[in-house]
Amino acid sequence: MNPGSQAVRAAGGPIRLRLQVNGHRREVDCFPMARLLDVLREGLGLTGTKEGCGEGECGACAVLLDGVLVQSCLVPAVQAQEASVETIEGLRGPGGLHPLQEAFLEAGGTQCGICTPGMVLAALALLREEPDPDEAAIRAALAGNLCRCTGYVRIVDAVARAAARLASGGPPS
Amino acid sequence: MGPTCVGQGVPRKEGEAKVAGRAAYVDDLRLPGMLHGVTVRSTAARGRILAVGFGDGIPWDELVVVTARDVPGVNHVTLLDTDQPCLADGVVNHWDEPVVLLAHADRHLLEEARRRVHVEVEPLPAVLTIEDSLECRTVVWGKDNVFADYRVERGDPDGARRAAVHVVVGVYRTGAQEQLYIETQGVIAVPEPEGGISVHGSMQCPYYVQKALGPILGLPPERVRVVQTVTGGGFGGKEEYPSMIAAHAALLARKARRPVKLVYDREEDIQATTKRHPSRTWHRTAVDAEGRLLAMEVDFVIDGGAYKTLSPVVLSRGLIHSTGPYRCENVRLRGRAVATSAPPHGAFRGFGAPQSIFAVERHLDRVARDLGLDPVELRRRNFLHRGDRTAVGQEVREEPDMEGLMEKALEESDYRARRVACRRARERPGETVRRGVGLAAFYHGSGFTGSGEVHLASVASLECGPEGRVEVQASSTEIGQGTSTILAQITAGALGVDYRLVEVAPPDTDRVPDSGPTVASRTCMVVGRLVERCAGQALEVLRAEGLLPGGGHDDAQFVEACRVWCARHGPLRTHARYEPPPGIRWDPERFQGDAYGAYSWAVYVARVAVDTLTWETRVEDLVAVQEVGRAVHPLLAAGQVEGGVAQGVGFALYEKVVWRGGRVANARMTDYVMPTSEDAPPIRVHFVERPYAHGPSGAKGLGELPMDGPAPAIIAAVEDATGAALDSVPLLPEDLMVAMEGVIESR
Ligand code: FES
Ligand code: FES
Numbered sequence: 001m002n003p004g005s006q007a008v009r010a011a012g013g014p015i016r017l018r019l020q021v022n023g024h025r026r027e028v029d030c031f032p033m034a035r036l037l038d039v040l041r042e043g044l045g046l047t048g049t050k051e052g053c054g055e056g057e058c059g060a061c062a063v064l065l066d067g068v069l070v071q072s073c074l075v076p077a078v079q080a081q082e083a084s085v086e087t088i089e090g091l092r093g094p095g096g097l098h099p100l101q102e103a104f105l106e107a108g109g110t111q112c113g114i115c116t117p118g119m120v121l122a123a124l125a126l127l128r129e130e131p132d133p134d135e136a137a138i139r140a141a142l143a144g145n146l147c148r149c150t151g152y153v154r155i156v157d158a159v160a161r162a163a164a165r166l167a168s169g170g171p172p173s
Numbered sequence: 174m175g176p177t178c179v180g181q182g183v184p185r186k187e188g189e190a191k192v193a194g195r196a197a198y199v200d201d202l203r204l205p206g207m208l209h210g211v212t213v214r215s216t217a218a219r220g221r222i223l224a225v226g227f228g229d230g231i232p233w234d235e236l237v238v239v240t241a242r243d244v245p246g247v248n249h250v251t252l253l254d255t256d257q258p259c260l261a262d263g264v265v266n267h268w269d270e271p272v273v274l275l276a277h278a279d280r281h282l283l284e285e286a287r288r289r290v291h292v293e294v295e296p297l298p299a300v301l302t303i304e305d306s307l308e309c310r311t312v313v314w315g316k317d318n319v320f321a322d323y324r325v326e327r328g329d330p331d332g333a334r335r336a337a338v339h340v341v342v343g344v345y346r347t348g349a350q351e352q353l354y355i356e357t358q359g360v361i362a363v364p365e366p367e368g369g370i371s372v373h374g375s376m377q378c379p380y381y382v383q384k385a386l387g388p389i390l391g392l393p394p395e396r397v398r399v400v401q402t403v404t405g406g407g408f409g410g411k412e413e414y415p416s417m418i419a420a421h422a423a424l425l426a427r428k429a430r431r432p433v434k435l436v437y438d439r440e441e442d443i444q445a446t447t448k449r450h451p452s453r454t455w456h457r458t459a460v461d462a463e464g465r466l467l468a469m470e471v472d473f474v475i476d477g478g479a480y481k482t483l484s485p486v487v488l489s490r491g492l493i494h495s496t497g498p499y500r501c502e503n504v505r506l507r508g509r510a511v512a513t514s515a516p517p518h519g520a521f522r523g524f525g526a527p528q529s530i531f532a533v534e535r536h537l538d539r540v541a542r543d544l545g546l547d548p549v550e551l552r553r554r555n556f557l558h559r560g561d562r563t564a565v566g567q568e569v570r571e572e573p574d575m576e577g578l579m580e581k582a583l584e585e586s587d588y589r590a591r592r593v594a595c596r597r598a599r600e601r602p603g604e605t606v607r608r609g610v611g612l613a614a615f616y617h618g619s620g621f622t623g624s625g626e627v628h629l630a631s632v633a634s635l636e637c638g639p640e641g642r643v644e645v646q647a648s649s650t651e652i653g654q655g656t657s658t659i660l661a662q663i664t665a666g667a668l669g670v671d672y673r674l675v676e677v678a679p680p681d682t683d684r685v686p687d688s689g690p691t692v693a694s695r696t697c698m699v700v701g702r703l704v705e706r707c708a709g710q711a712l713e714v715l716r717a718e719g720l721l722p723g724g725g726h727d728d729a730q731f732v733e734a735c736r737v738w739c740a741r742h743g744p745l746r747t748h749a750r751y752e753p754p755p756g757i758r759w760d761p762e763r764f765q766g767d768a769y770g771a772y773s774w775a776v777y778v779a780r781v782a783v784d785t786l787t788w789e790t791r792v793e794d795l796v797a798v799q800e801v802g803r804a805v806h807p808l809l810a811a812g813q814v815e816g817g818v819a820q821g822v823g824f825a826l827y828e829k830v831v832w833r834g835g836r837v838a839n840a841r842m843t844d845y846v847m848p849t850s851e852d853a854p855p856i857r858v859h860f861v862e863r864p865y866a867h868g869p870s871g872a873k874g875l876g877e878l879p880m881d882g883p884a885p886a887i888i889a890a891v892e893d894a895t896g897a898a899l900d901s902v903p904l905l906p907e908d909l910m911v912a913m914e915g916v917i918e919s920r
Contacts, residue, residue, distance in 0.1 A: 140851060143849045152850040
């Protein structure tokens with residue numbers, strides 16, 4: 001498990017972490033250097049955020065921290081103090097699923113699914129910045145998220161579809 | 174929807190749970206009282222274990238510690254052989270071989286503990302390459318380091334060679350490749366009453382795990398329950414290794430009398446689990462003046478690593494595919510799987526075929542070059558046709574129409590015009606980017622090799638409940654490729670009911686029959702056919718009882734028929750066992766006969782751009798044309814091709830396992846680089862549909878095929894762009910630089 005246990009514990013005793021998760025206030029006790037990934041998965045039971053590498057390479061653990069896309073395996077818990085975190089569990093849309101999630105389903109953007117939550121969050125961050133991205137922009141925005149199953153073709157397609165749908169129905173929530 | 178549902182883009186069965194983040198992978202599960210487990214591994218390629226030391230500062234009495242001495246049954250993981258220990262005992266035969274297992278509730282303490290266990294090894298000489306292994310100066314396995322040695326001979330290759338106009342010789346190599354599923358390997362083992370065990374985990378083949386665990390734990394199969402959890406990719410990497418990790422978790426759980434979760438981190442997964450076999454292939458080919466193949470001789474060698482595992486089976490598939498989709502009456506093939514001191518190599522999408530197809534396709538390009546013949550033309554003159562025989566003497570019963578597939582691929586890629594344009598551009602002075610195009614023609618056998626399917630004798634079953642709900646029961650796993658969706662589609666199609674009435678049971682050895690492993694592109698074609706037959710029987714039964722009209726029905730009639738049947742007799746169950754298509758025969762002794770029930774056929778074209786300053790290669794376009802019978806779900810099928818192609822791009826240009834003294838030196842995603850969304854090319858997929866008479870709704874196998882073509886097509890394109898003679902993958906920028914500029918003197 002990364003980082004080494006000593007590093008986590010040497011940096012001081014447990015703290016009470018107060019943060020907004022998907023719009024709800026949450027409190028959890030953890031070590032300040034614990035990974036945000038573990039706080040979400042183990043402390044808060046939000047297992048939709050995945051671990052693929054633990055070293056910032058795969059993007060499976062991506063979440064939005066104060067609106068910014070981060071790899072939660074690299075974020076120490078203390079950095080999320082009083083911050084707002086968005087994870088896959090917080091995404092909603094008119095029909096239940098968020099338009100991005102719907103587009104991933106329809107376009108075939110999910111196969112084994114382990115990369116999907118991180119991909120969806122990376123795409124969400126992109127569409128908030130750039131509601132009408134071209135293929136190169138989509139590919140660039142997803143370059144920090146690895147997918148071993150799809151060859152990316154249908155993920156890129158899903159993001160483009162979602163962008164089109166959101167453009168006709170208002171900004172992404 | 175009903176009968177027309179095959180061929181349509183119905184929603185993935187488990188898709189919604191996945192996009193919502195609700196799908197529960199093994200690491201997402203937590204059981205009451207659960208401990209975590211870790212593995213202490215060997216720190217030498219080969220040697221004698223002198224001592225195992227437990228360092229200070231750890232409350233060892235709080236930990237569960239398991240060594241080889243704690244194995245209640247046999248200490249080996251049964252596969253083809255029994256040479257691989259579950260836990261090393263006395264000797265180690267590769268780096269990162271499991272020696273000691275630890276469990277504790279606190280993951281952080283556990284990690285510290287792992288670091289304090291010291292396995293002292295007295296080194297013995299190791300064997301690090303195929304050449305070393307064949308030389309046999311150090312014997313690391315058996316008498317001669319050879320796991321398997323197969324020979325095939327047809328016609329008179331010596332006579333044909335002597336009469337030939339040209340004889341072309343070449344040697345080609347492929348490297349190890351990591352499967353790199355994004356979910357690492359992991360299981361949870363739970364002790365059950367009276368010494369039984371259940372295992373939940375990420376895997377392709379639940380019955381393999383059950384078969385391996387019984388002897389290790391000294392339990393009959395019915396006391397070992399194996400349940401597949403949502404699996405984040407497999408690609409062959411979760412074919413045999415889950416038996417190992419499941420055994421480890423089970424040993425810990427038995428000793429702890431508590432559930433134990435064992436999940437690898439990325440580094441451990443890359444270092445300790447299987448990879449694609451490295452290969453070396455020698456070709457000697459005799460051709461006449463028109464480029465017709467007179468004789469093909471092949472010597473194909475794969476590096477199996479330290480234990481036999483599945484290597485002989487990988488070898489046989491590789492060898493059978495080693496002459497490609499070409500006609501040649503005189504062949505001599507030899508294939509060997511040899512032992513080295515690397516961690517065992519194993520299944521990876523394509524299973525030996527990507528290695529041997531890379532070699533034969535590169536070699537044919539070399540033959541074309543030597544003859545001054547266009548590579549397209551050379552292939553056209555030699556393709557297999559209906560009635561021809563393959564290298565192992567199998568008569569081709571379908572009409573492959575490789576010419577048609579090739580023409581389609583050339584058209585779609587604008588190959589001819591591009592080839593000319595690339596050549597012109599290269600002649601322009603001052604161009605630093607050079608472009609080239611290349612192609613590969615290939616086929617891939619669906620299902621187990623030879624009599625494999627007959628031996629497996631797979632069974633699938635179907636259950637119709639009172640509300641007309643249909644459950645498909647098979648051990649075939651959903652690992653992202655769409656098993657749950659296509660088996661439901663095939664069943665719904667055969668029953669003539671709505672897809673939504675059909676669900677596929679989660680693979681659980683207590684609940685589903687053994688429909689064989691989820692490997693070898695067999696799920697759709699072989700298991701799909703079984704469930705189709707189950708559905709047919711269910712209809713017959715309902716019709717015979719007078720509950721359904723003979724000439725077709727709607728969903729309401731079907732539901733009503735099920736209701737009445739269930740009220741009279743209980744749930745309606747049918748099952749089907751594998752039967753080979755008529756006339757299929759395989760002679761394992763002579764390596765002759767019908768190696769596969771059916772083949773899928775393909776031609777891929779790649780276009781690349783090579784930057785001559787950095788020697789980086791980008792694939793700018795990849796056209797993939799294939800005939801796979803009928804595509805049951807065109808969207809999922811295209812997704813399979815695209816995913817396979819991206820892995821093939823990685824195999825060709827990005828993914829290099831760096832070995833240092835037998836250990837993987839780049840066991841992180843930072844150093845072992847797979848294609849990102851910016852590296853993967855646009856992939857243009859075309860299916861030519863030609864229904865196969867013995868596949869469900871006409872389908873054949875698909876999953877592995879797309880892994881075979883990209884590497885030879887891409888390297889041919891790089892050769893076209895640069896003029897360098899390229900005969901191995903992966904081809905990283907530094908490799909291309911060496912090929913172009915010669916060895917750079919170190920400063
Ligand atoms: S787990 Fe965080 S980037 Fe891979
Ligand atoms: S869907 Fe499997 S890794 Fe992306």
